[in-house]
Amino acid sequence: MMLTILAFVIWAAAWALNVRLARLPQRWVRLAVPLIFGATLLVVWELLVRGAGVSAVILPPPSAIASTFVRVFPTLWQDTVQTVFKGALSGYVIGCAAAFCVALLADRFDVLRRGLLPVGSFLSALPIVGTAPIFVMWFGFGWQSKAAVVVAMVFFPLLVNTVAGLRDTTVQQRDLMFTYAASYWETLFKLRLPAALPFIFNGLKVSTTLALIGAIVAEFFGSPTQGLGFRIDASRGRLALDVVWSAILMSAFAGSLFYGAVALLERALTFWHPSQRK
Amino acid sequence: MTRSQNIVRNVLSVLTVVAAMLLIWTAAVIPMNIHEALTQAEREGIAVTPATAAERRGSSALSLVLANPALIPLTYAQPRPKLPSPAQVVLEFYDSAIAEELDGRRGLVRSGSLSPAGLALHTLKTIETTLLGFALGAVVGVALAVGIVYARTMDLAVMPWAIISQTIPIVALAPMIVLILSSLGVTGLVPRAIIAAYLSFFPVLVGMVKGLRAPDHMQLDLMRTYSATKAQSFWMLRLPMAMPYLFASLKIAIAGALVGAIVSELSTSSTQGLGARMLQGSYYGQTVQIWAALLAAALLAAVMVAVVGAADRVVRRMMGGLA
Amino acid sequence: MSAVISAQNLNLVFETGDGPVQALKDVNLTIEKGDFVSFIGPSGCGKTTFLRVIAGLETPTSGEITVNGMTPDAARRARAYGYVFQAAGLYPWRTIGANVRLPLEIMGFPKTEQDLRVQRVLDLVELGGFEKKYPWQLSGGMQQRASIARALAFDADILLMDEPFGALDEIVRDRLNEEVLSLWARTGKTIGFVTHSIPEAVYLSTKIVVMSPRPGRITDVIESPLPRHRPLEIRDSPEFIEIAHRVREGLRAGHVE
């Protein structure tokens, strides 16, 4: 009970601190405030779990998860290599590359653009719970089937965004190229691709999380004895919830890094876009 | 080009693409299923080349097709095909969505309630979860967005974590959510809806923050020259301004809620719902059943997005828009 | 005559990423009741900033300013002025009538009073009969008139206009200039008016304030000898050309890029 009350007190105190900090103009505030917020969440979790005496097989406290995370890190790293690098990343690269090429085709051929986009949005609504077993059946239980699931998941978001981006030039920008009697390829490389980059990056960012979801779900339907999805399932059978949460933590890390890397690349390549300035 | 010409062209293009896809699909059925088809033929005593499964294992699908052209029709009639033919899927869809209710022992006509073996019941169950999750996600998303727009602390503290929350695969988290809620005594529809909401609140949050911040300085200053209250400028300026953004993100959110609803059926050992149906199909290797459920889910997504789109148009018209 | 707006030694410095920008420096100005004051000067000289200071939308770094004898912020809360922005900025989801009604709703006028006033100001700007239309169904000039009607609806004594006709073509602009003049003549309001156009400034004002940038200061205040009643043709008169010339010289002197 004491701990529970303490949890609420700490929550209130940290929030008050953040309200103060948020008024300051300094740059470090942008980092400090979310960190304090996150730390508060963890402390409150810890105190509530201990205060209410929640069983470790229901919800372990963050401190236990942290120490387990350190202990099982080597295993989790192997799992991450399997799920994230082999499954998600390769599927991401293949899927995005394929989507990009098809987007160029769809952009060039009107029939494809008008036809593929509606059909594409229909296909992208195919739930992964149904497609994953089919891909596992087709491509085996190794990372290839995971990559295939990921390809299917990231393909359409990127396709739609790229096609939209390639069309997102102003009449004047296009007319300018026209007055130079520029060829299709010149217009593509000097105008439409740069102009499409912000859209492409939107698609790429959305796809990072889809890729991770895809790779992990697909492991449910058959996998080697490695991978984050496998670890979560196998550890849950033993009620090793600290390992389960460590694996979740690992996937959150991987996901955030993945997303962050794409966001950094976006910043570097679309520095000129109003949304990236200021 | 006029509007109707444009529509005709769009429809024709879609039909072209669909036709091409069906063609590729139909052609792919042959190599995909040839191994199984030949094994089946062999068991039934029909002569195939090469003669035994062991010899065929290494051969490519194409060479098997070429060696056994007479057996091609068999690939379209596999009970557990690797790739069912379009006709098989449509037939199964018809059987489980319509015929089951009309003729089935447990169907609507004979039993007075929807058959568990049919698609309708499962679809309804998924719709239920999706809609509740969608509503929950939309409300949470809008509420957070309002907080973020009006309180800098919320903006700084919550936004990064909202992004991180979406990098955690929901499938990993879903069983934990179910577990924790069930230990709090909450089971059934609510945990599933929460999982669905987890995937649908984020697009709403992002879109709504963008939308609520869409008024430019001038429009906000106009409100200040009237010395309008915060509430007044919310209802009279920010909210109407955010509507197009809201609807754009609601379309993504409802599709997300559907994915979440289906994933949630995995984690809650649901016995009803399209996700449960697909899972069951996969327990028993009923590929065709999975495909039919997939078709139902995609149709459902299309319909739900279309409904949100229609609502969008209605609101737009009410707000004096052109279209 | 009494000073409606009076500024003494006004300074305003914006802190920006690249260091401070002095938008207003030692600004002294008195505007009497019923004046039509134009502010003219090159881009970035602080015209908008000064108008916003008057409106209480910006706080000066130092110096004194009173509006109707109070601080600008108090004047803003007392709804002492109507403000017309450069673009019409009508809300597209509201009809013309509802746009004009917006300030009345916010200020809590009773419903019947609202109807009455909307009708009256729309008639004033010759938009009677258009209240059911949406902004996009009107031409740019009509939209701008509607935004003026919106600023007039609650009948503040002061009207502040920031380049209200900047986006319009010359012919429409001429017409609106005539209308603003006749409105001013009829209502006797005090008007602050920002413009880029020398003929517009000369044609409209009783007082022309010429400003120069970096730092933004007032370089000249020209009292117009033109009569209050001004047909468009007055612009071809020698007095007009004379004042225009003086304004242009003042501008050129202060202009640096």
Place this chain on the structure above:
Amino acid sequence: MSAVISAQNLNLVFETGDGPVQALKDVNLTIEKGDFVSFIGPSGCGKTTFLRVIAGLETPTSGEITVNGMTPDAARRARAYGYVFQAAGLYPWRTIGANVRLPLEIMGFPKTEQDLRVQRVLDLVELGGFEKKYPWQLSGGMQQRASIARALAFDADILLMDEPFGALDEIVRDRLNEEVLSLWARTGKTIGFVTHSIPEAVYLSTKIVVMSPRPGRITDVIESPLPRHRPLEIRDSPEFIEIAHRVREGLRAGHVE
């Protein structure tokens, strides 16, 4: 002198959702080599459309038009003209230098030649030293100058400019007007120039084409008696005011709202 651009009985009808819009009706016009022709008229009268027809960006519904003796499309492929749009329209992902270089890259100039030309035209518009900056780091006027430099870089004989200074303030505009005049005097290019501003049209042109809307047609073509060399002060001269008056009358006659 020989006709660089010659239009006979030009008609252009846009098919739109609400039915056809006649943007150009029976347009006849000859532009000689070295002419500076301004197009003026109310919004929607077809100024832009006519310039686009000359540039081969729009195809007339009927009638004849030749540019340098060929069809506009052939002239476009021969890179016969530079086109300056109303907004600067620089590509934000390219530096100023790279923006000016763009047409040179496309037209396949050798690298060293590119460097030389970029340098030369940037100096010409007084932007030397800014080639490493990105467009958003420059003021509106500088951006517009960069876009003119871009159109000048490949040294076409014809320069088509569609309201290039519409977005700028009067003083900057005056300066750019002077610069365009001196550029024209030095290079002897043929210039087609769209504007909304009567003084601008009168100040710049050897020939002023007044247009009226719905359907867009030419109502008056005024040959300017002003000398080729024009200091800014010329705008206060009686001839100038006389021509300006004639243009204004022509405009008012054609104006309907």
Place this chain on the structure above:
Amino acid sequence: QDALTLQLKWVTQAQFAGYYVALEKGYYSDENLDVTILPGGPDVAPPQVLAGGGADVMVDWLASALAVREGGLPVVNIAQPFASSGLLLTCWKDAGFTGPQDFKGHTLGVWFGGNEYPFLSWMSRENIPVDGGADGVTILRQGFNVDPLIQRQADCISTMTYNEYGQVLDAGVTADELTNFSFEAEGVATLEDGLYVLEDRLTDEAFADKLVRFVRASMKGWKYAEENPTEAAEIVLEFDETGAQTEAHQIYMMGEIAKLTAGSNGALDPAAFDRTVEVLMAPGSDPVITKVPEDAWTHMITDRALD
């Protein structure tokens, strides 16, 4: 009526016929019990549901229960309706396996999530590494169906006599194309499908009394199901809300299940328990449990239920 919730280990199927029969035939209500049966699924860990208070009794394998017990959740076996194990390793005959040592270098399908212990113990006893090396076996974490075998992604997969093995046959494979390794025959059988509760709740007399009545009614259900397999299968089918089960398969399953429940009156056979413990503690790198479990079963309930 006293409410009681039972968490099954897997989806509604004839594997759990006894409970559904007891429910349908009113045996539970005769005992003044209001029983709710929760089906399991791939993402449901019954011990966790028990720990979270979502159920009072669970059906689980002894191997899993003992592992969980050692992990800190004190579950106790109160009854054991299944006398023998139905676990098989089903292989293609043409892979040429004659014994476990032949598995080396091949890929085998195994269920995880608490079902892997019997297999791991077996491999441990045979001294076969499971890390995928050349002198060990590669483990494929099997999904929910028999596709990996049919598609030849694995040479062997885990099957239950009553379910997956039947599915393999249903898929058109004939029995003589297959080699089965039965865990019973290999001497590595572990007890399956027992009933478990949390240890501390047994001290609650009212709860214990409920359990007595529950076990009595359940065993009545089991015996009825054994004797009337077709009817039992149909009852199960009625309770299947997914509509995915077929009658033929459930009848087949009930037939096989009856063989496993035959010879059990519900009371756990201590000898079989000890054999399971012995298997799970098999010498090897990674035994499933490390010390002999104490008080992991009790006859307290069955004694009272069966007297």
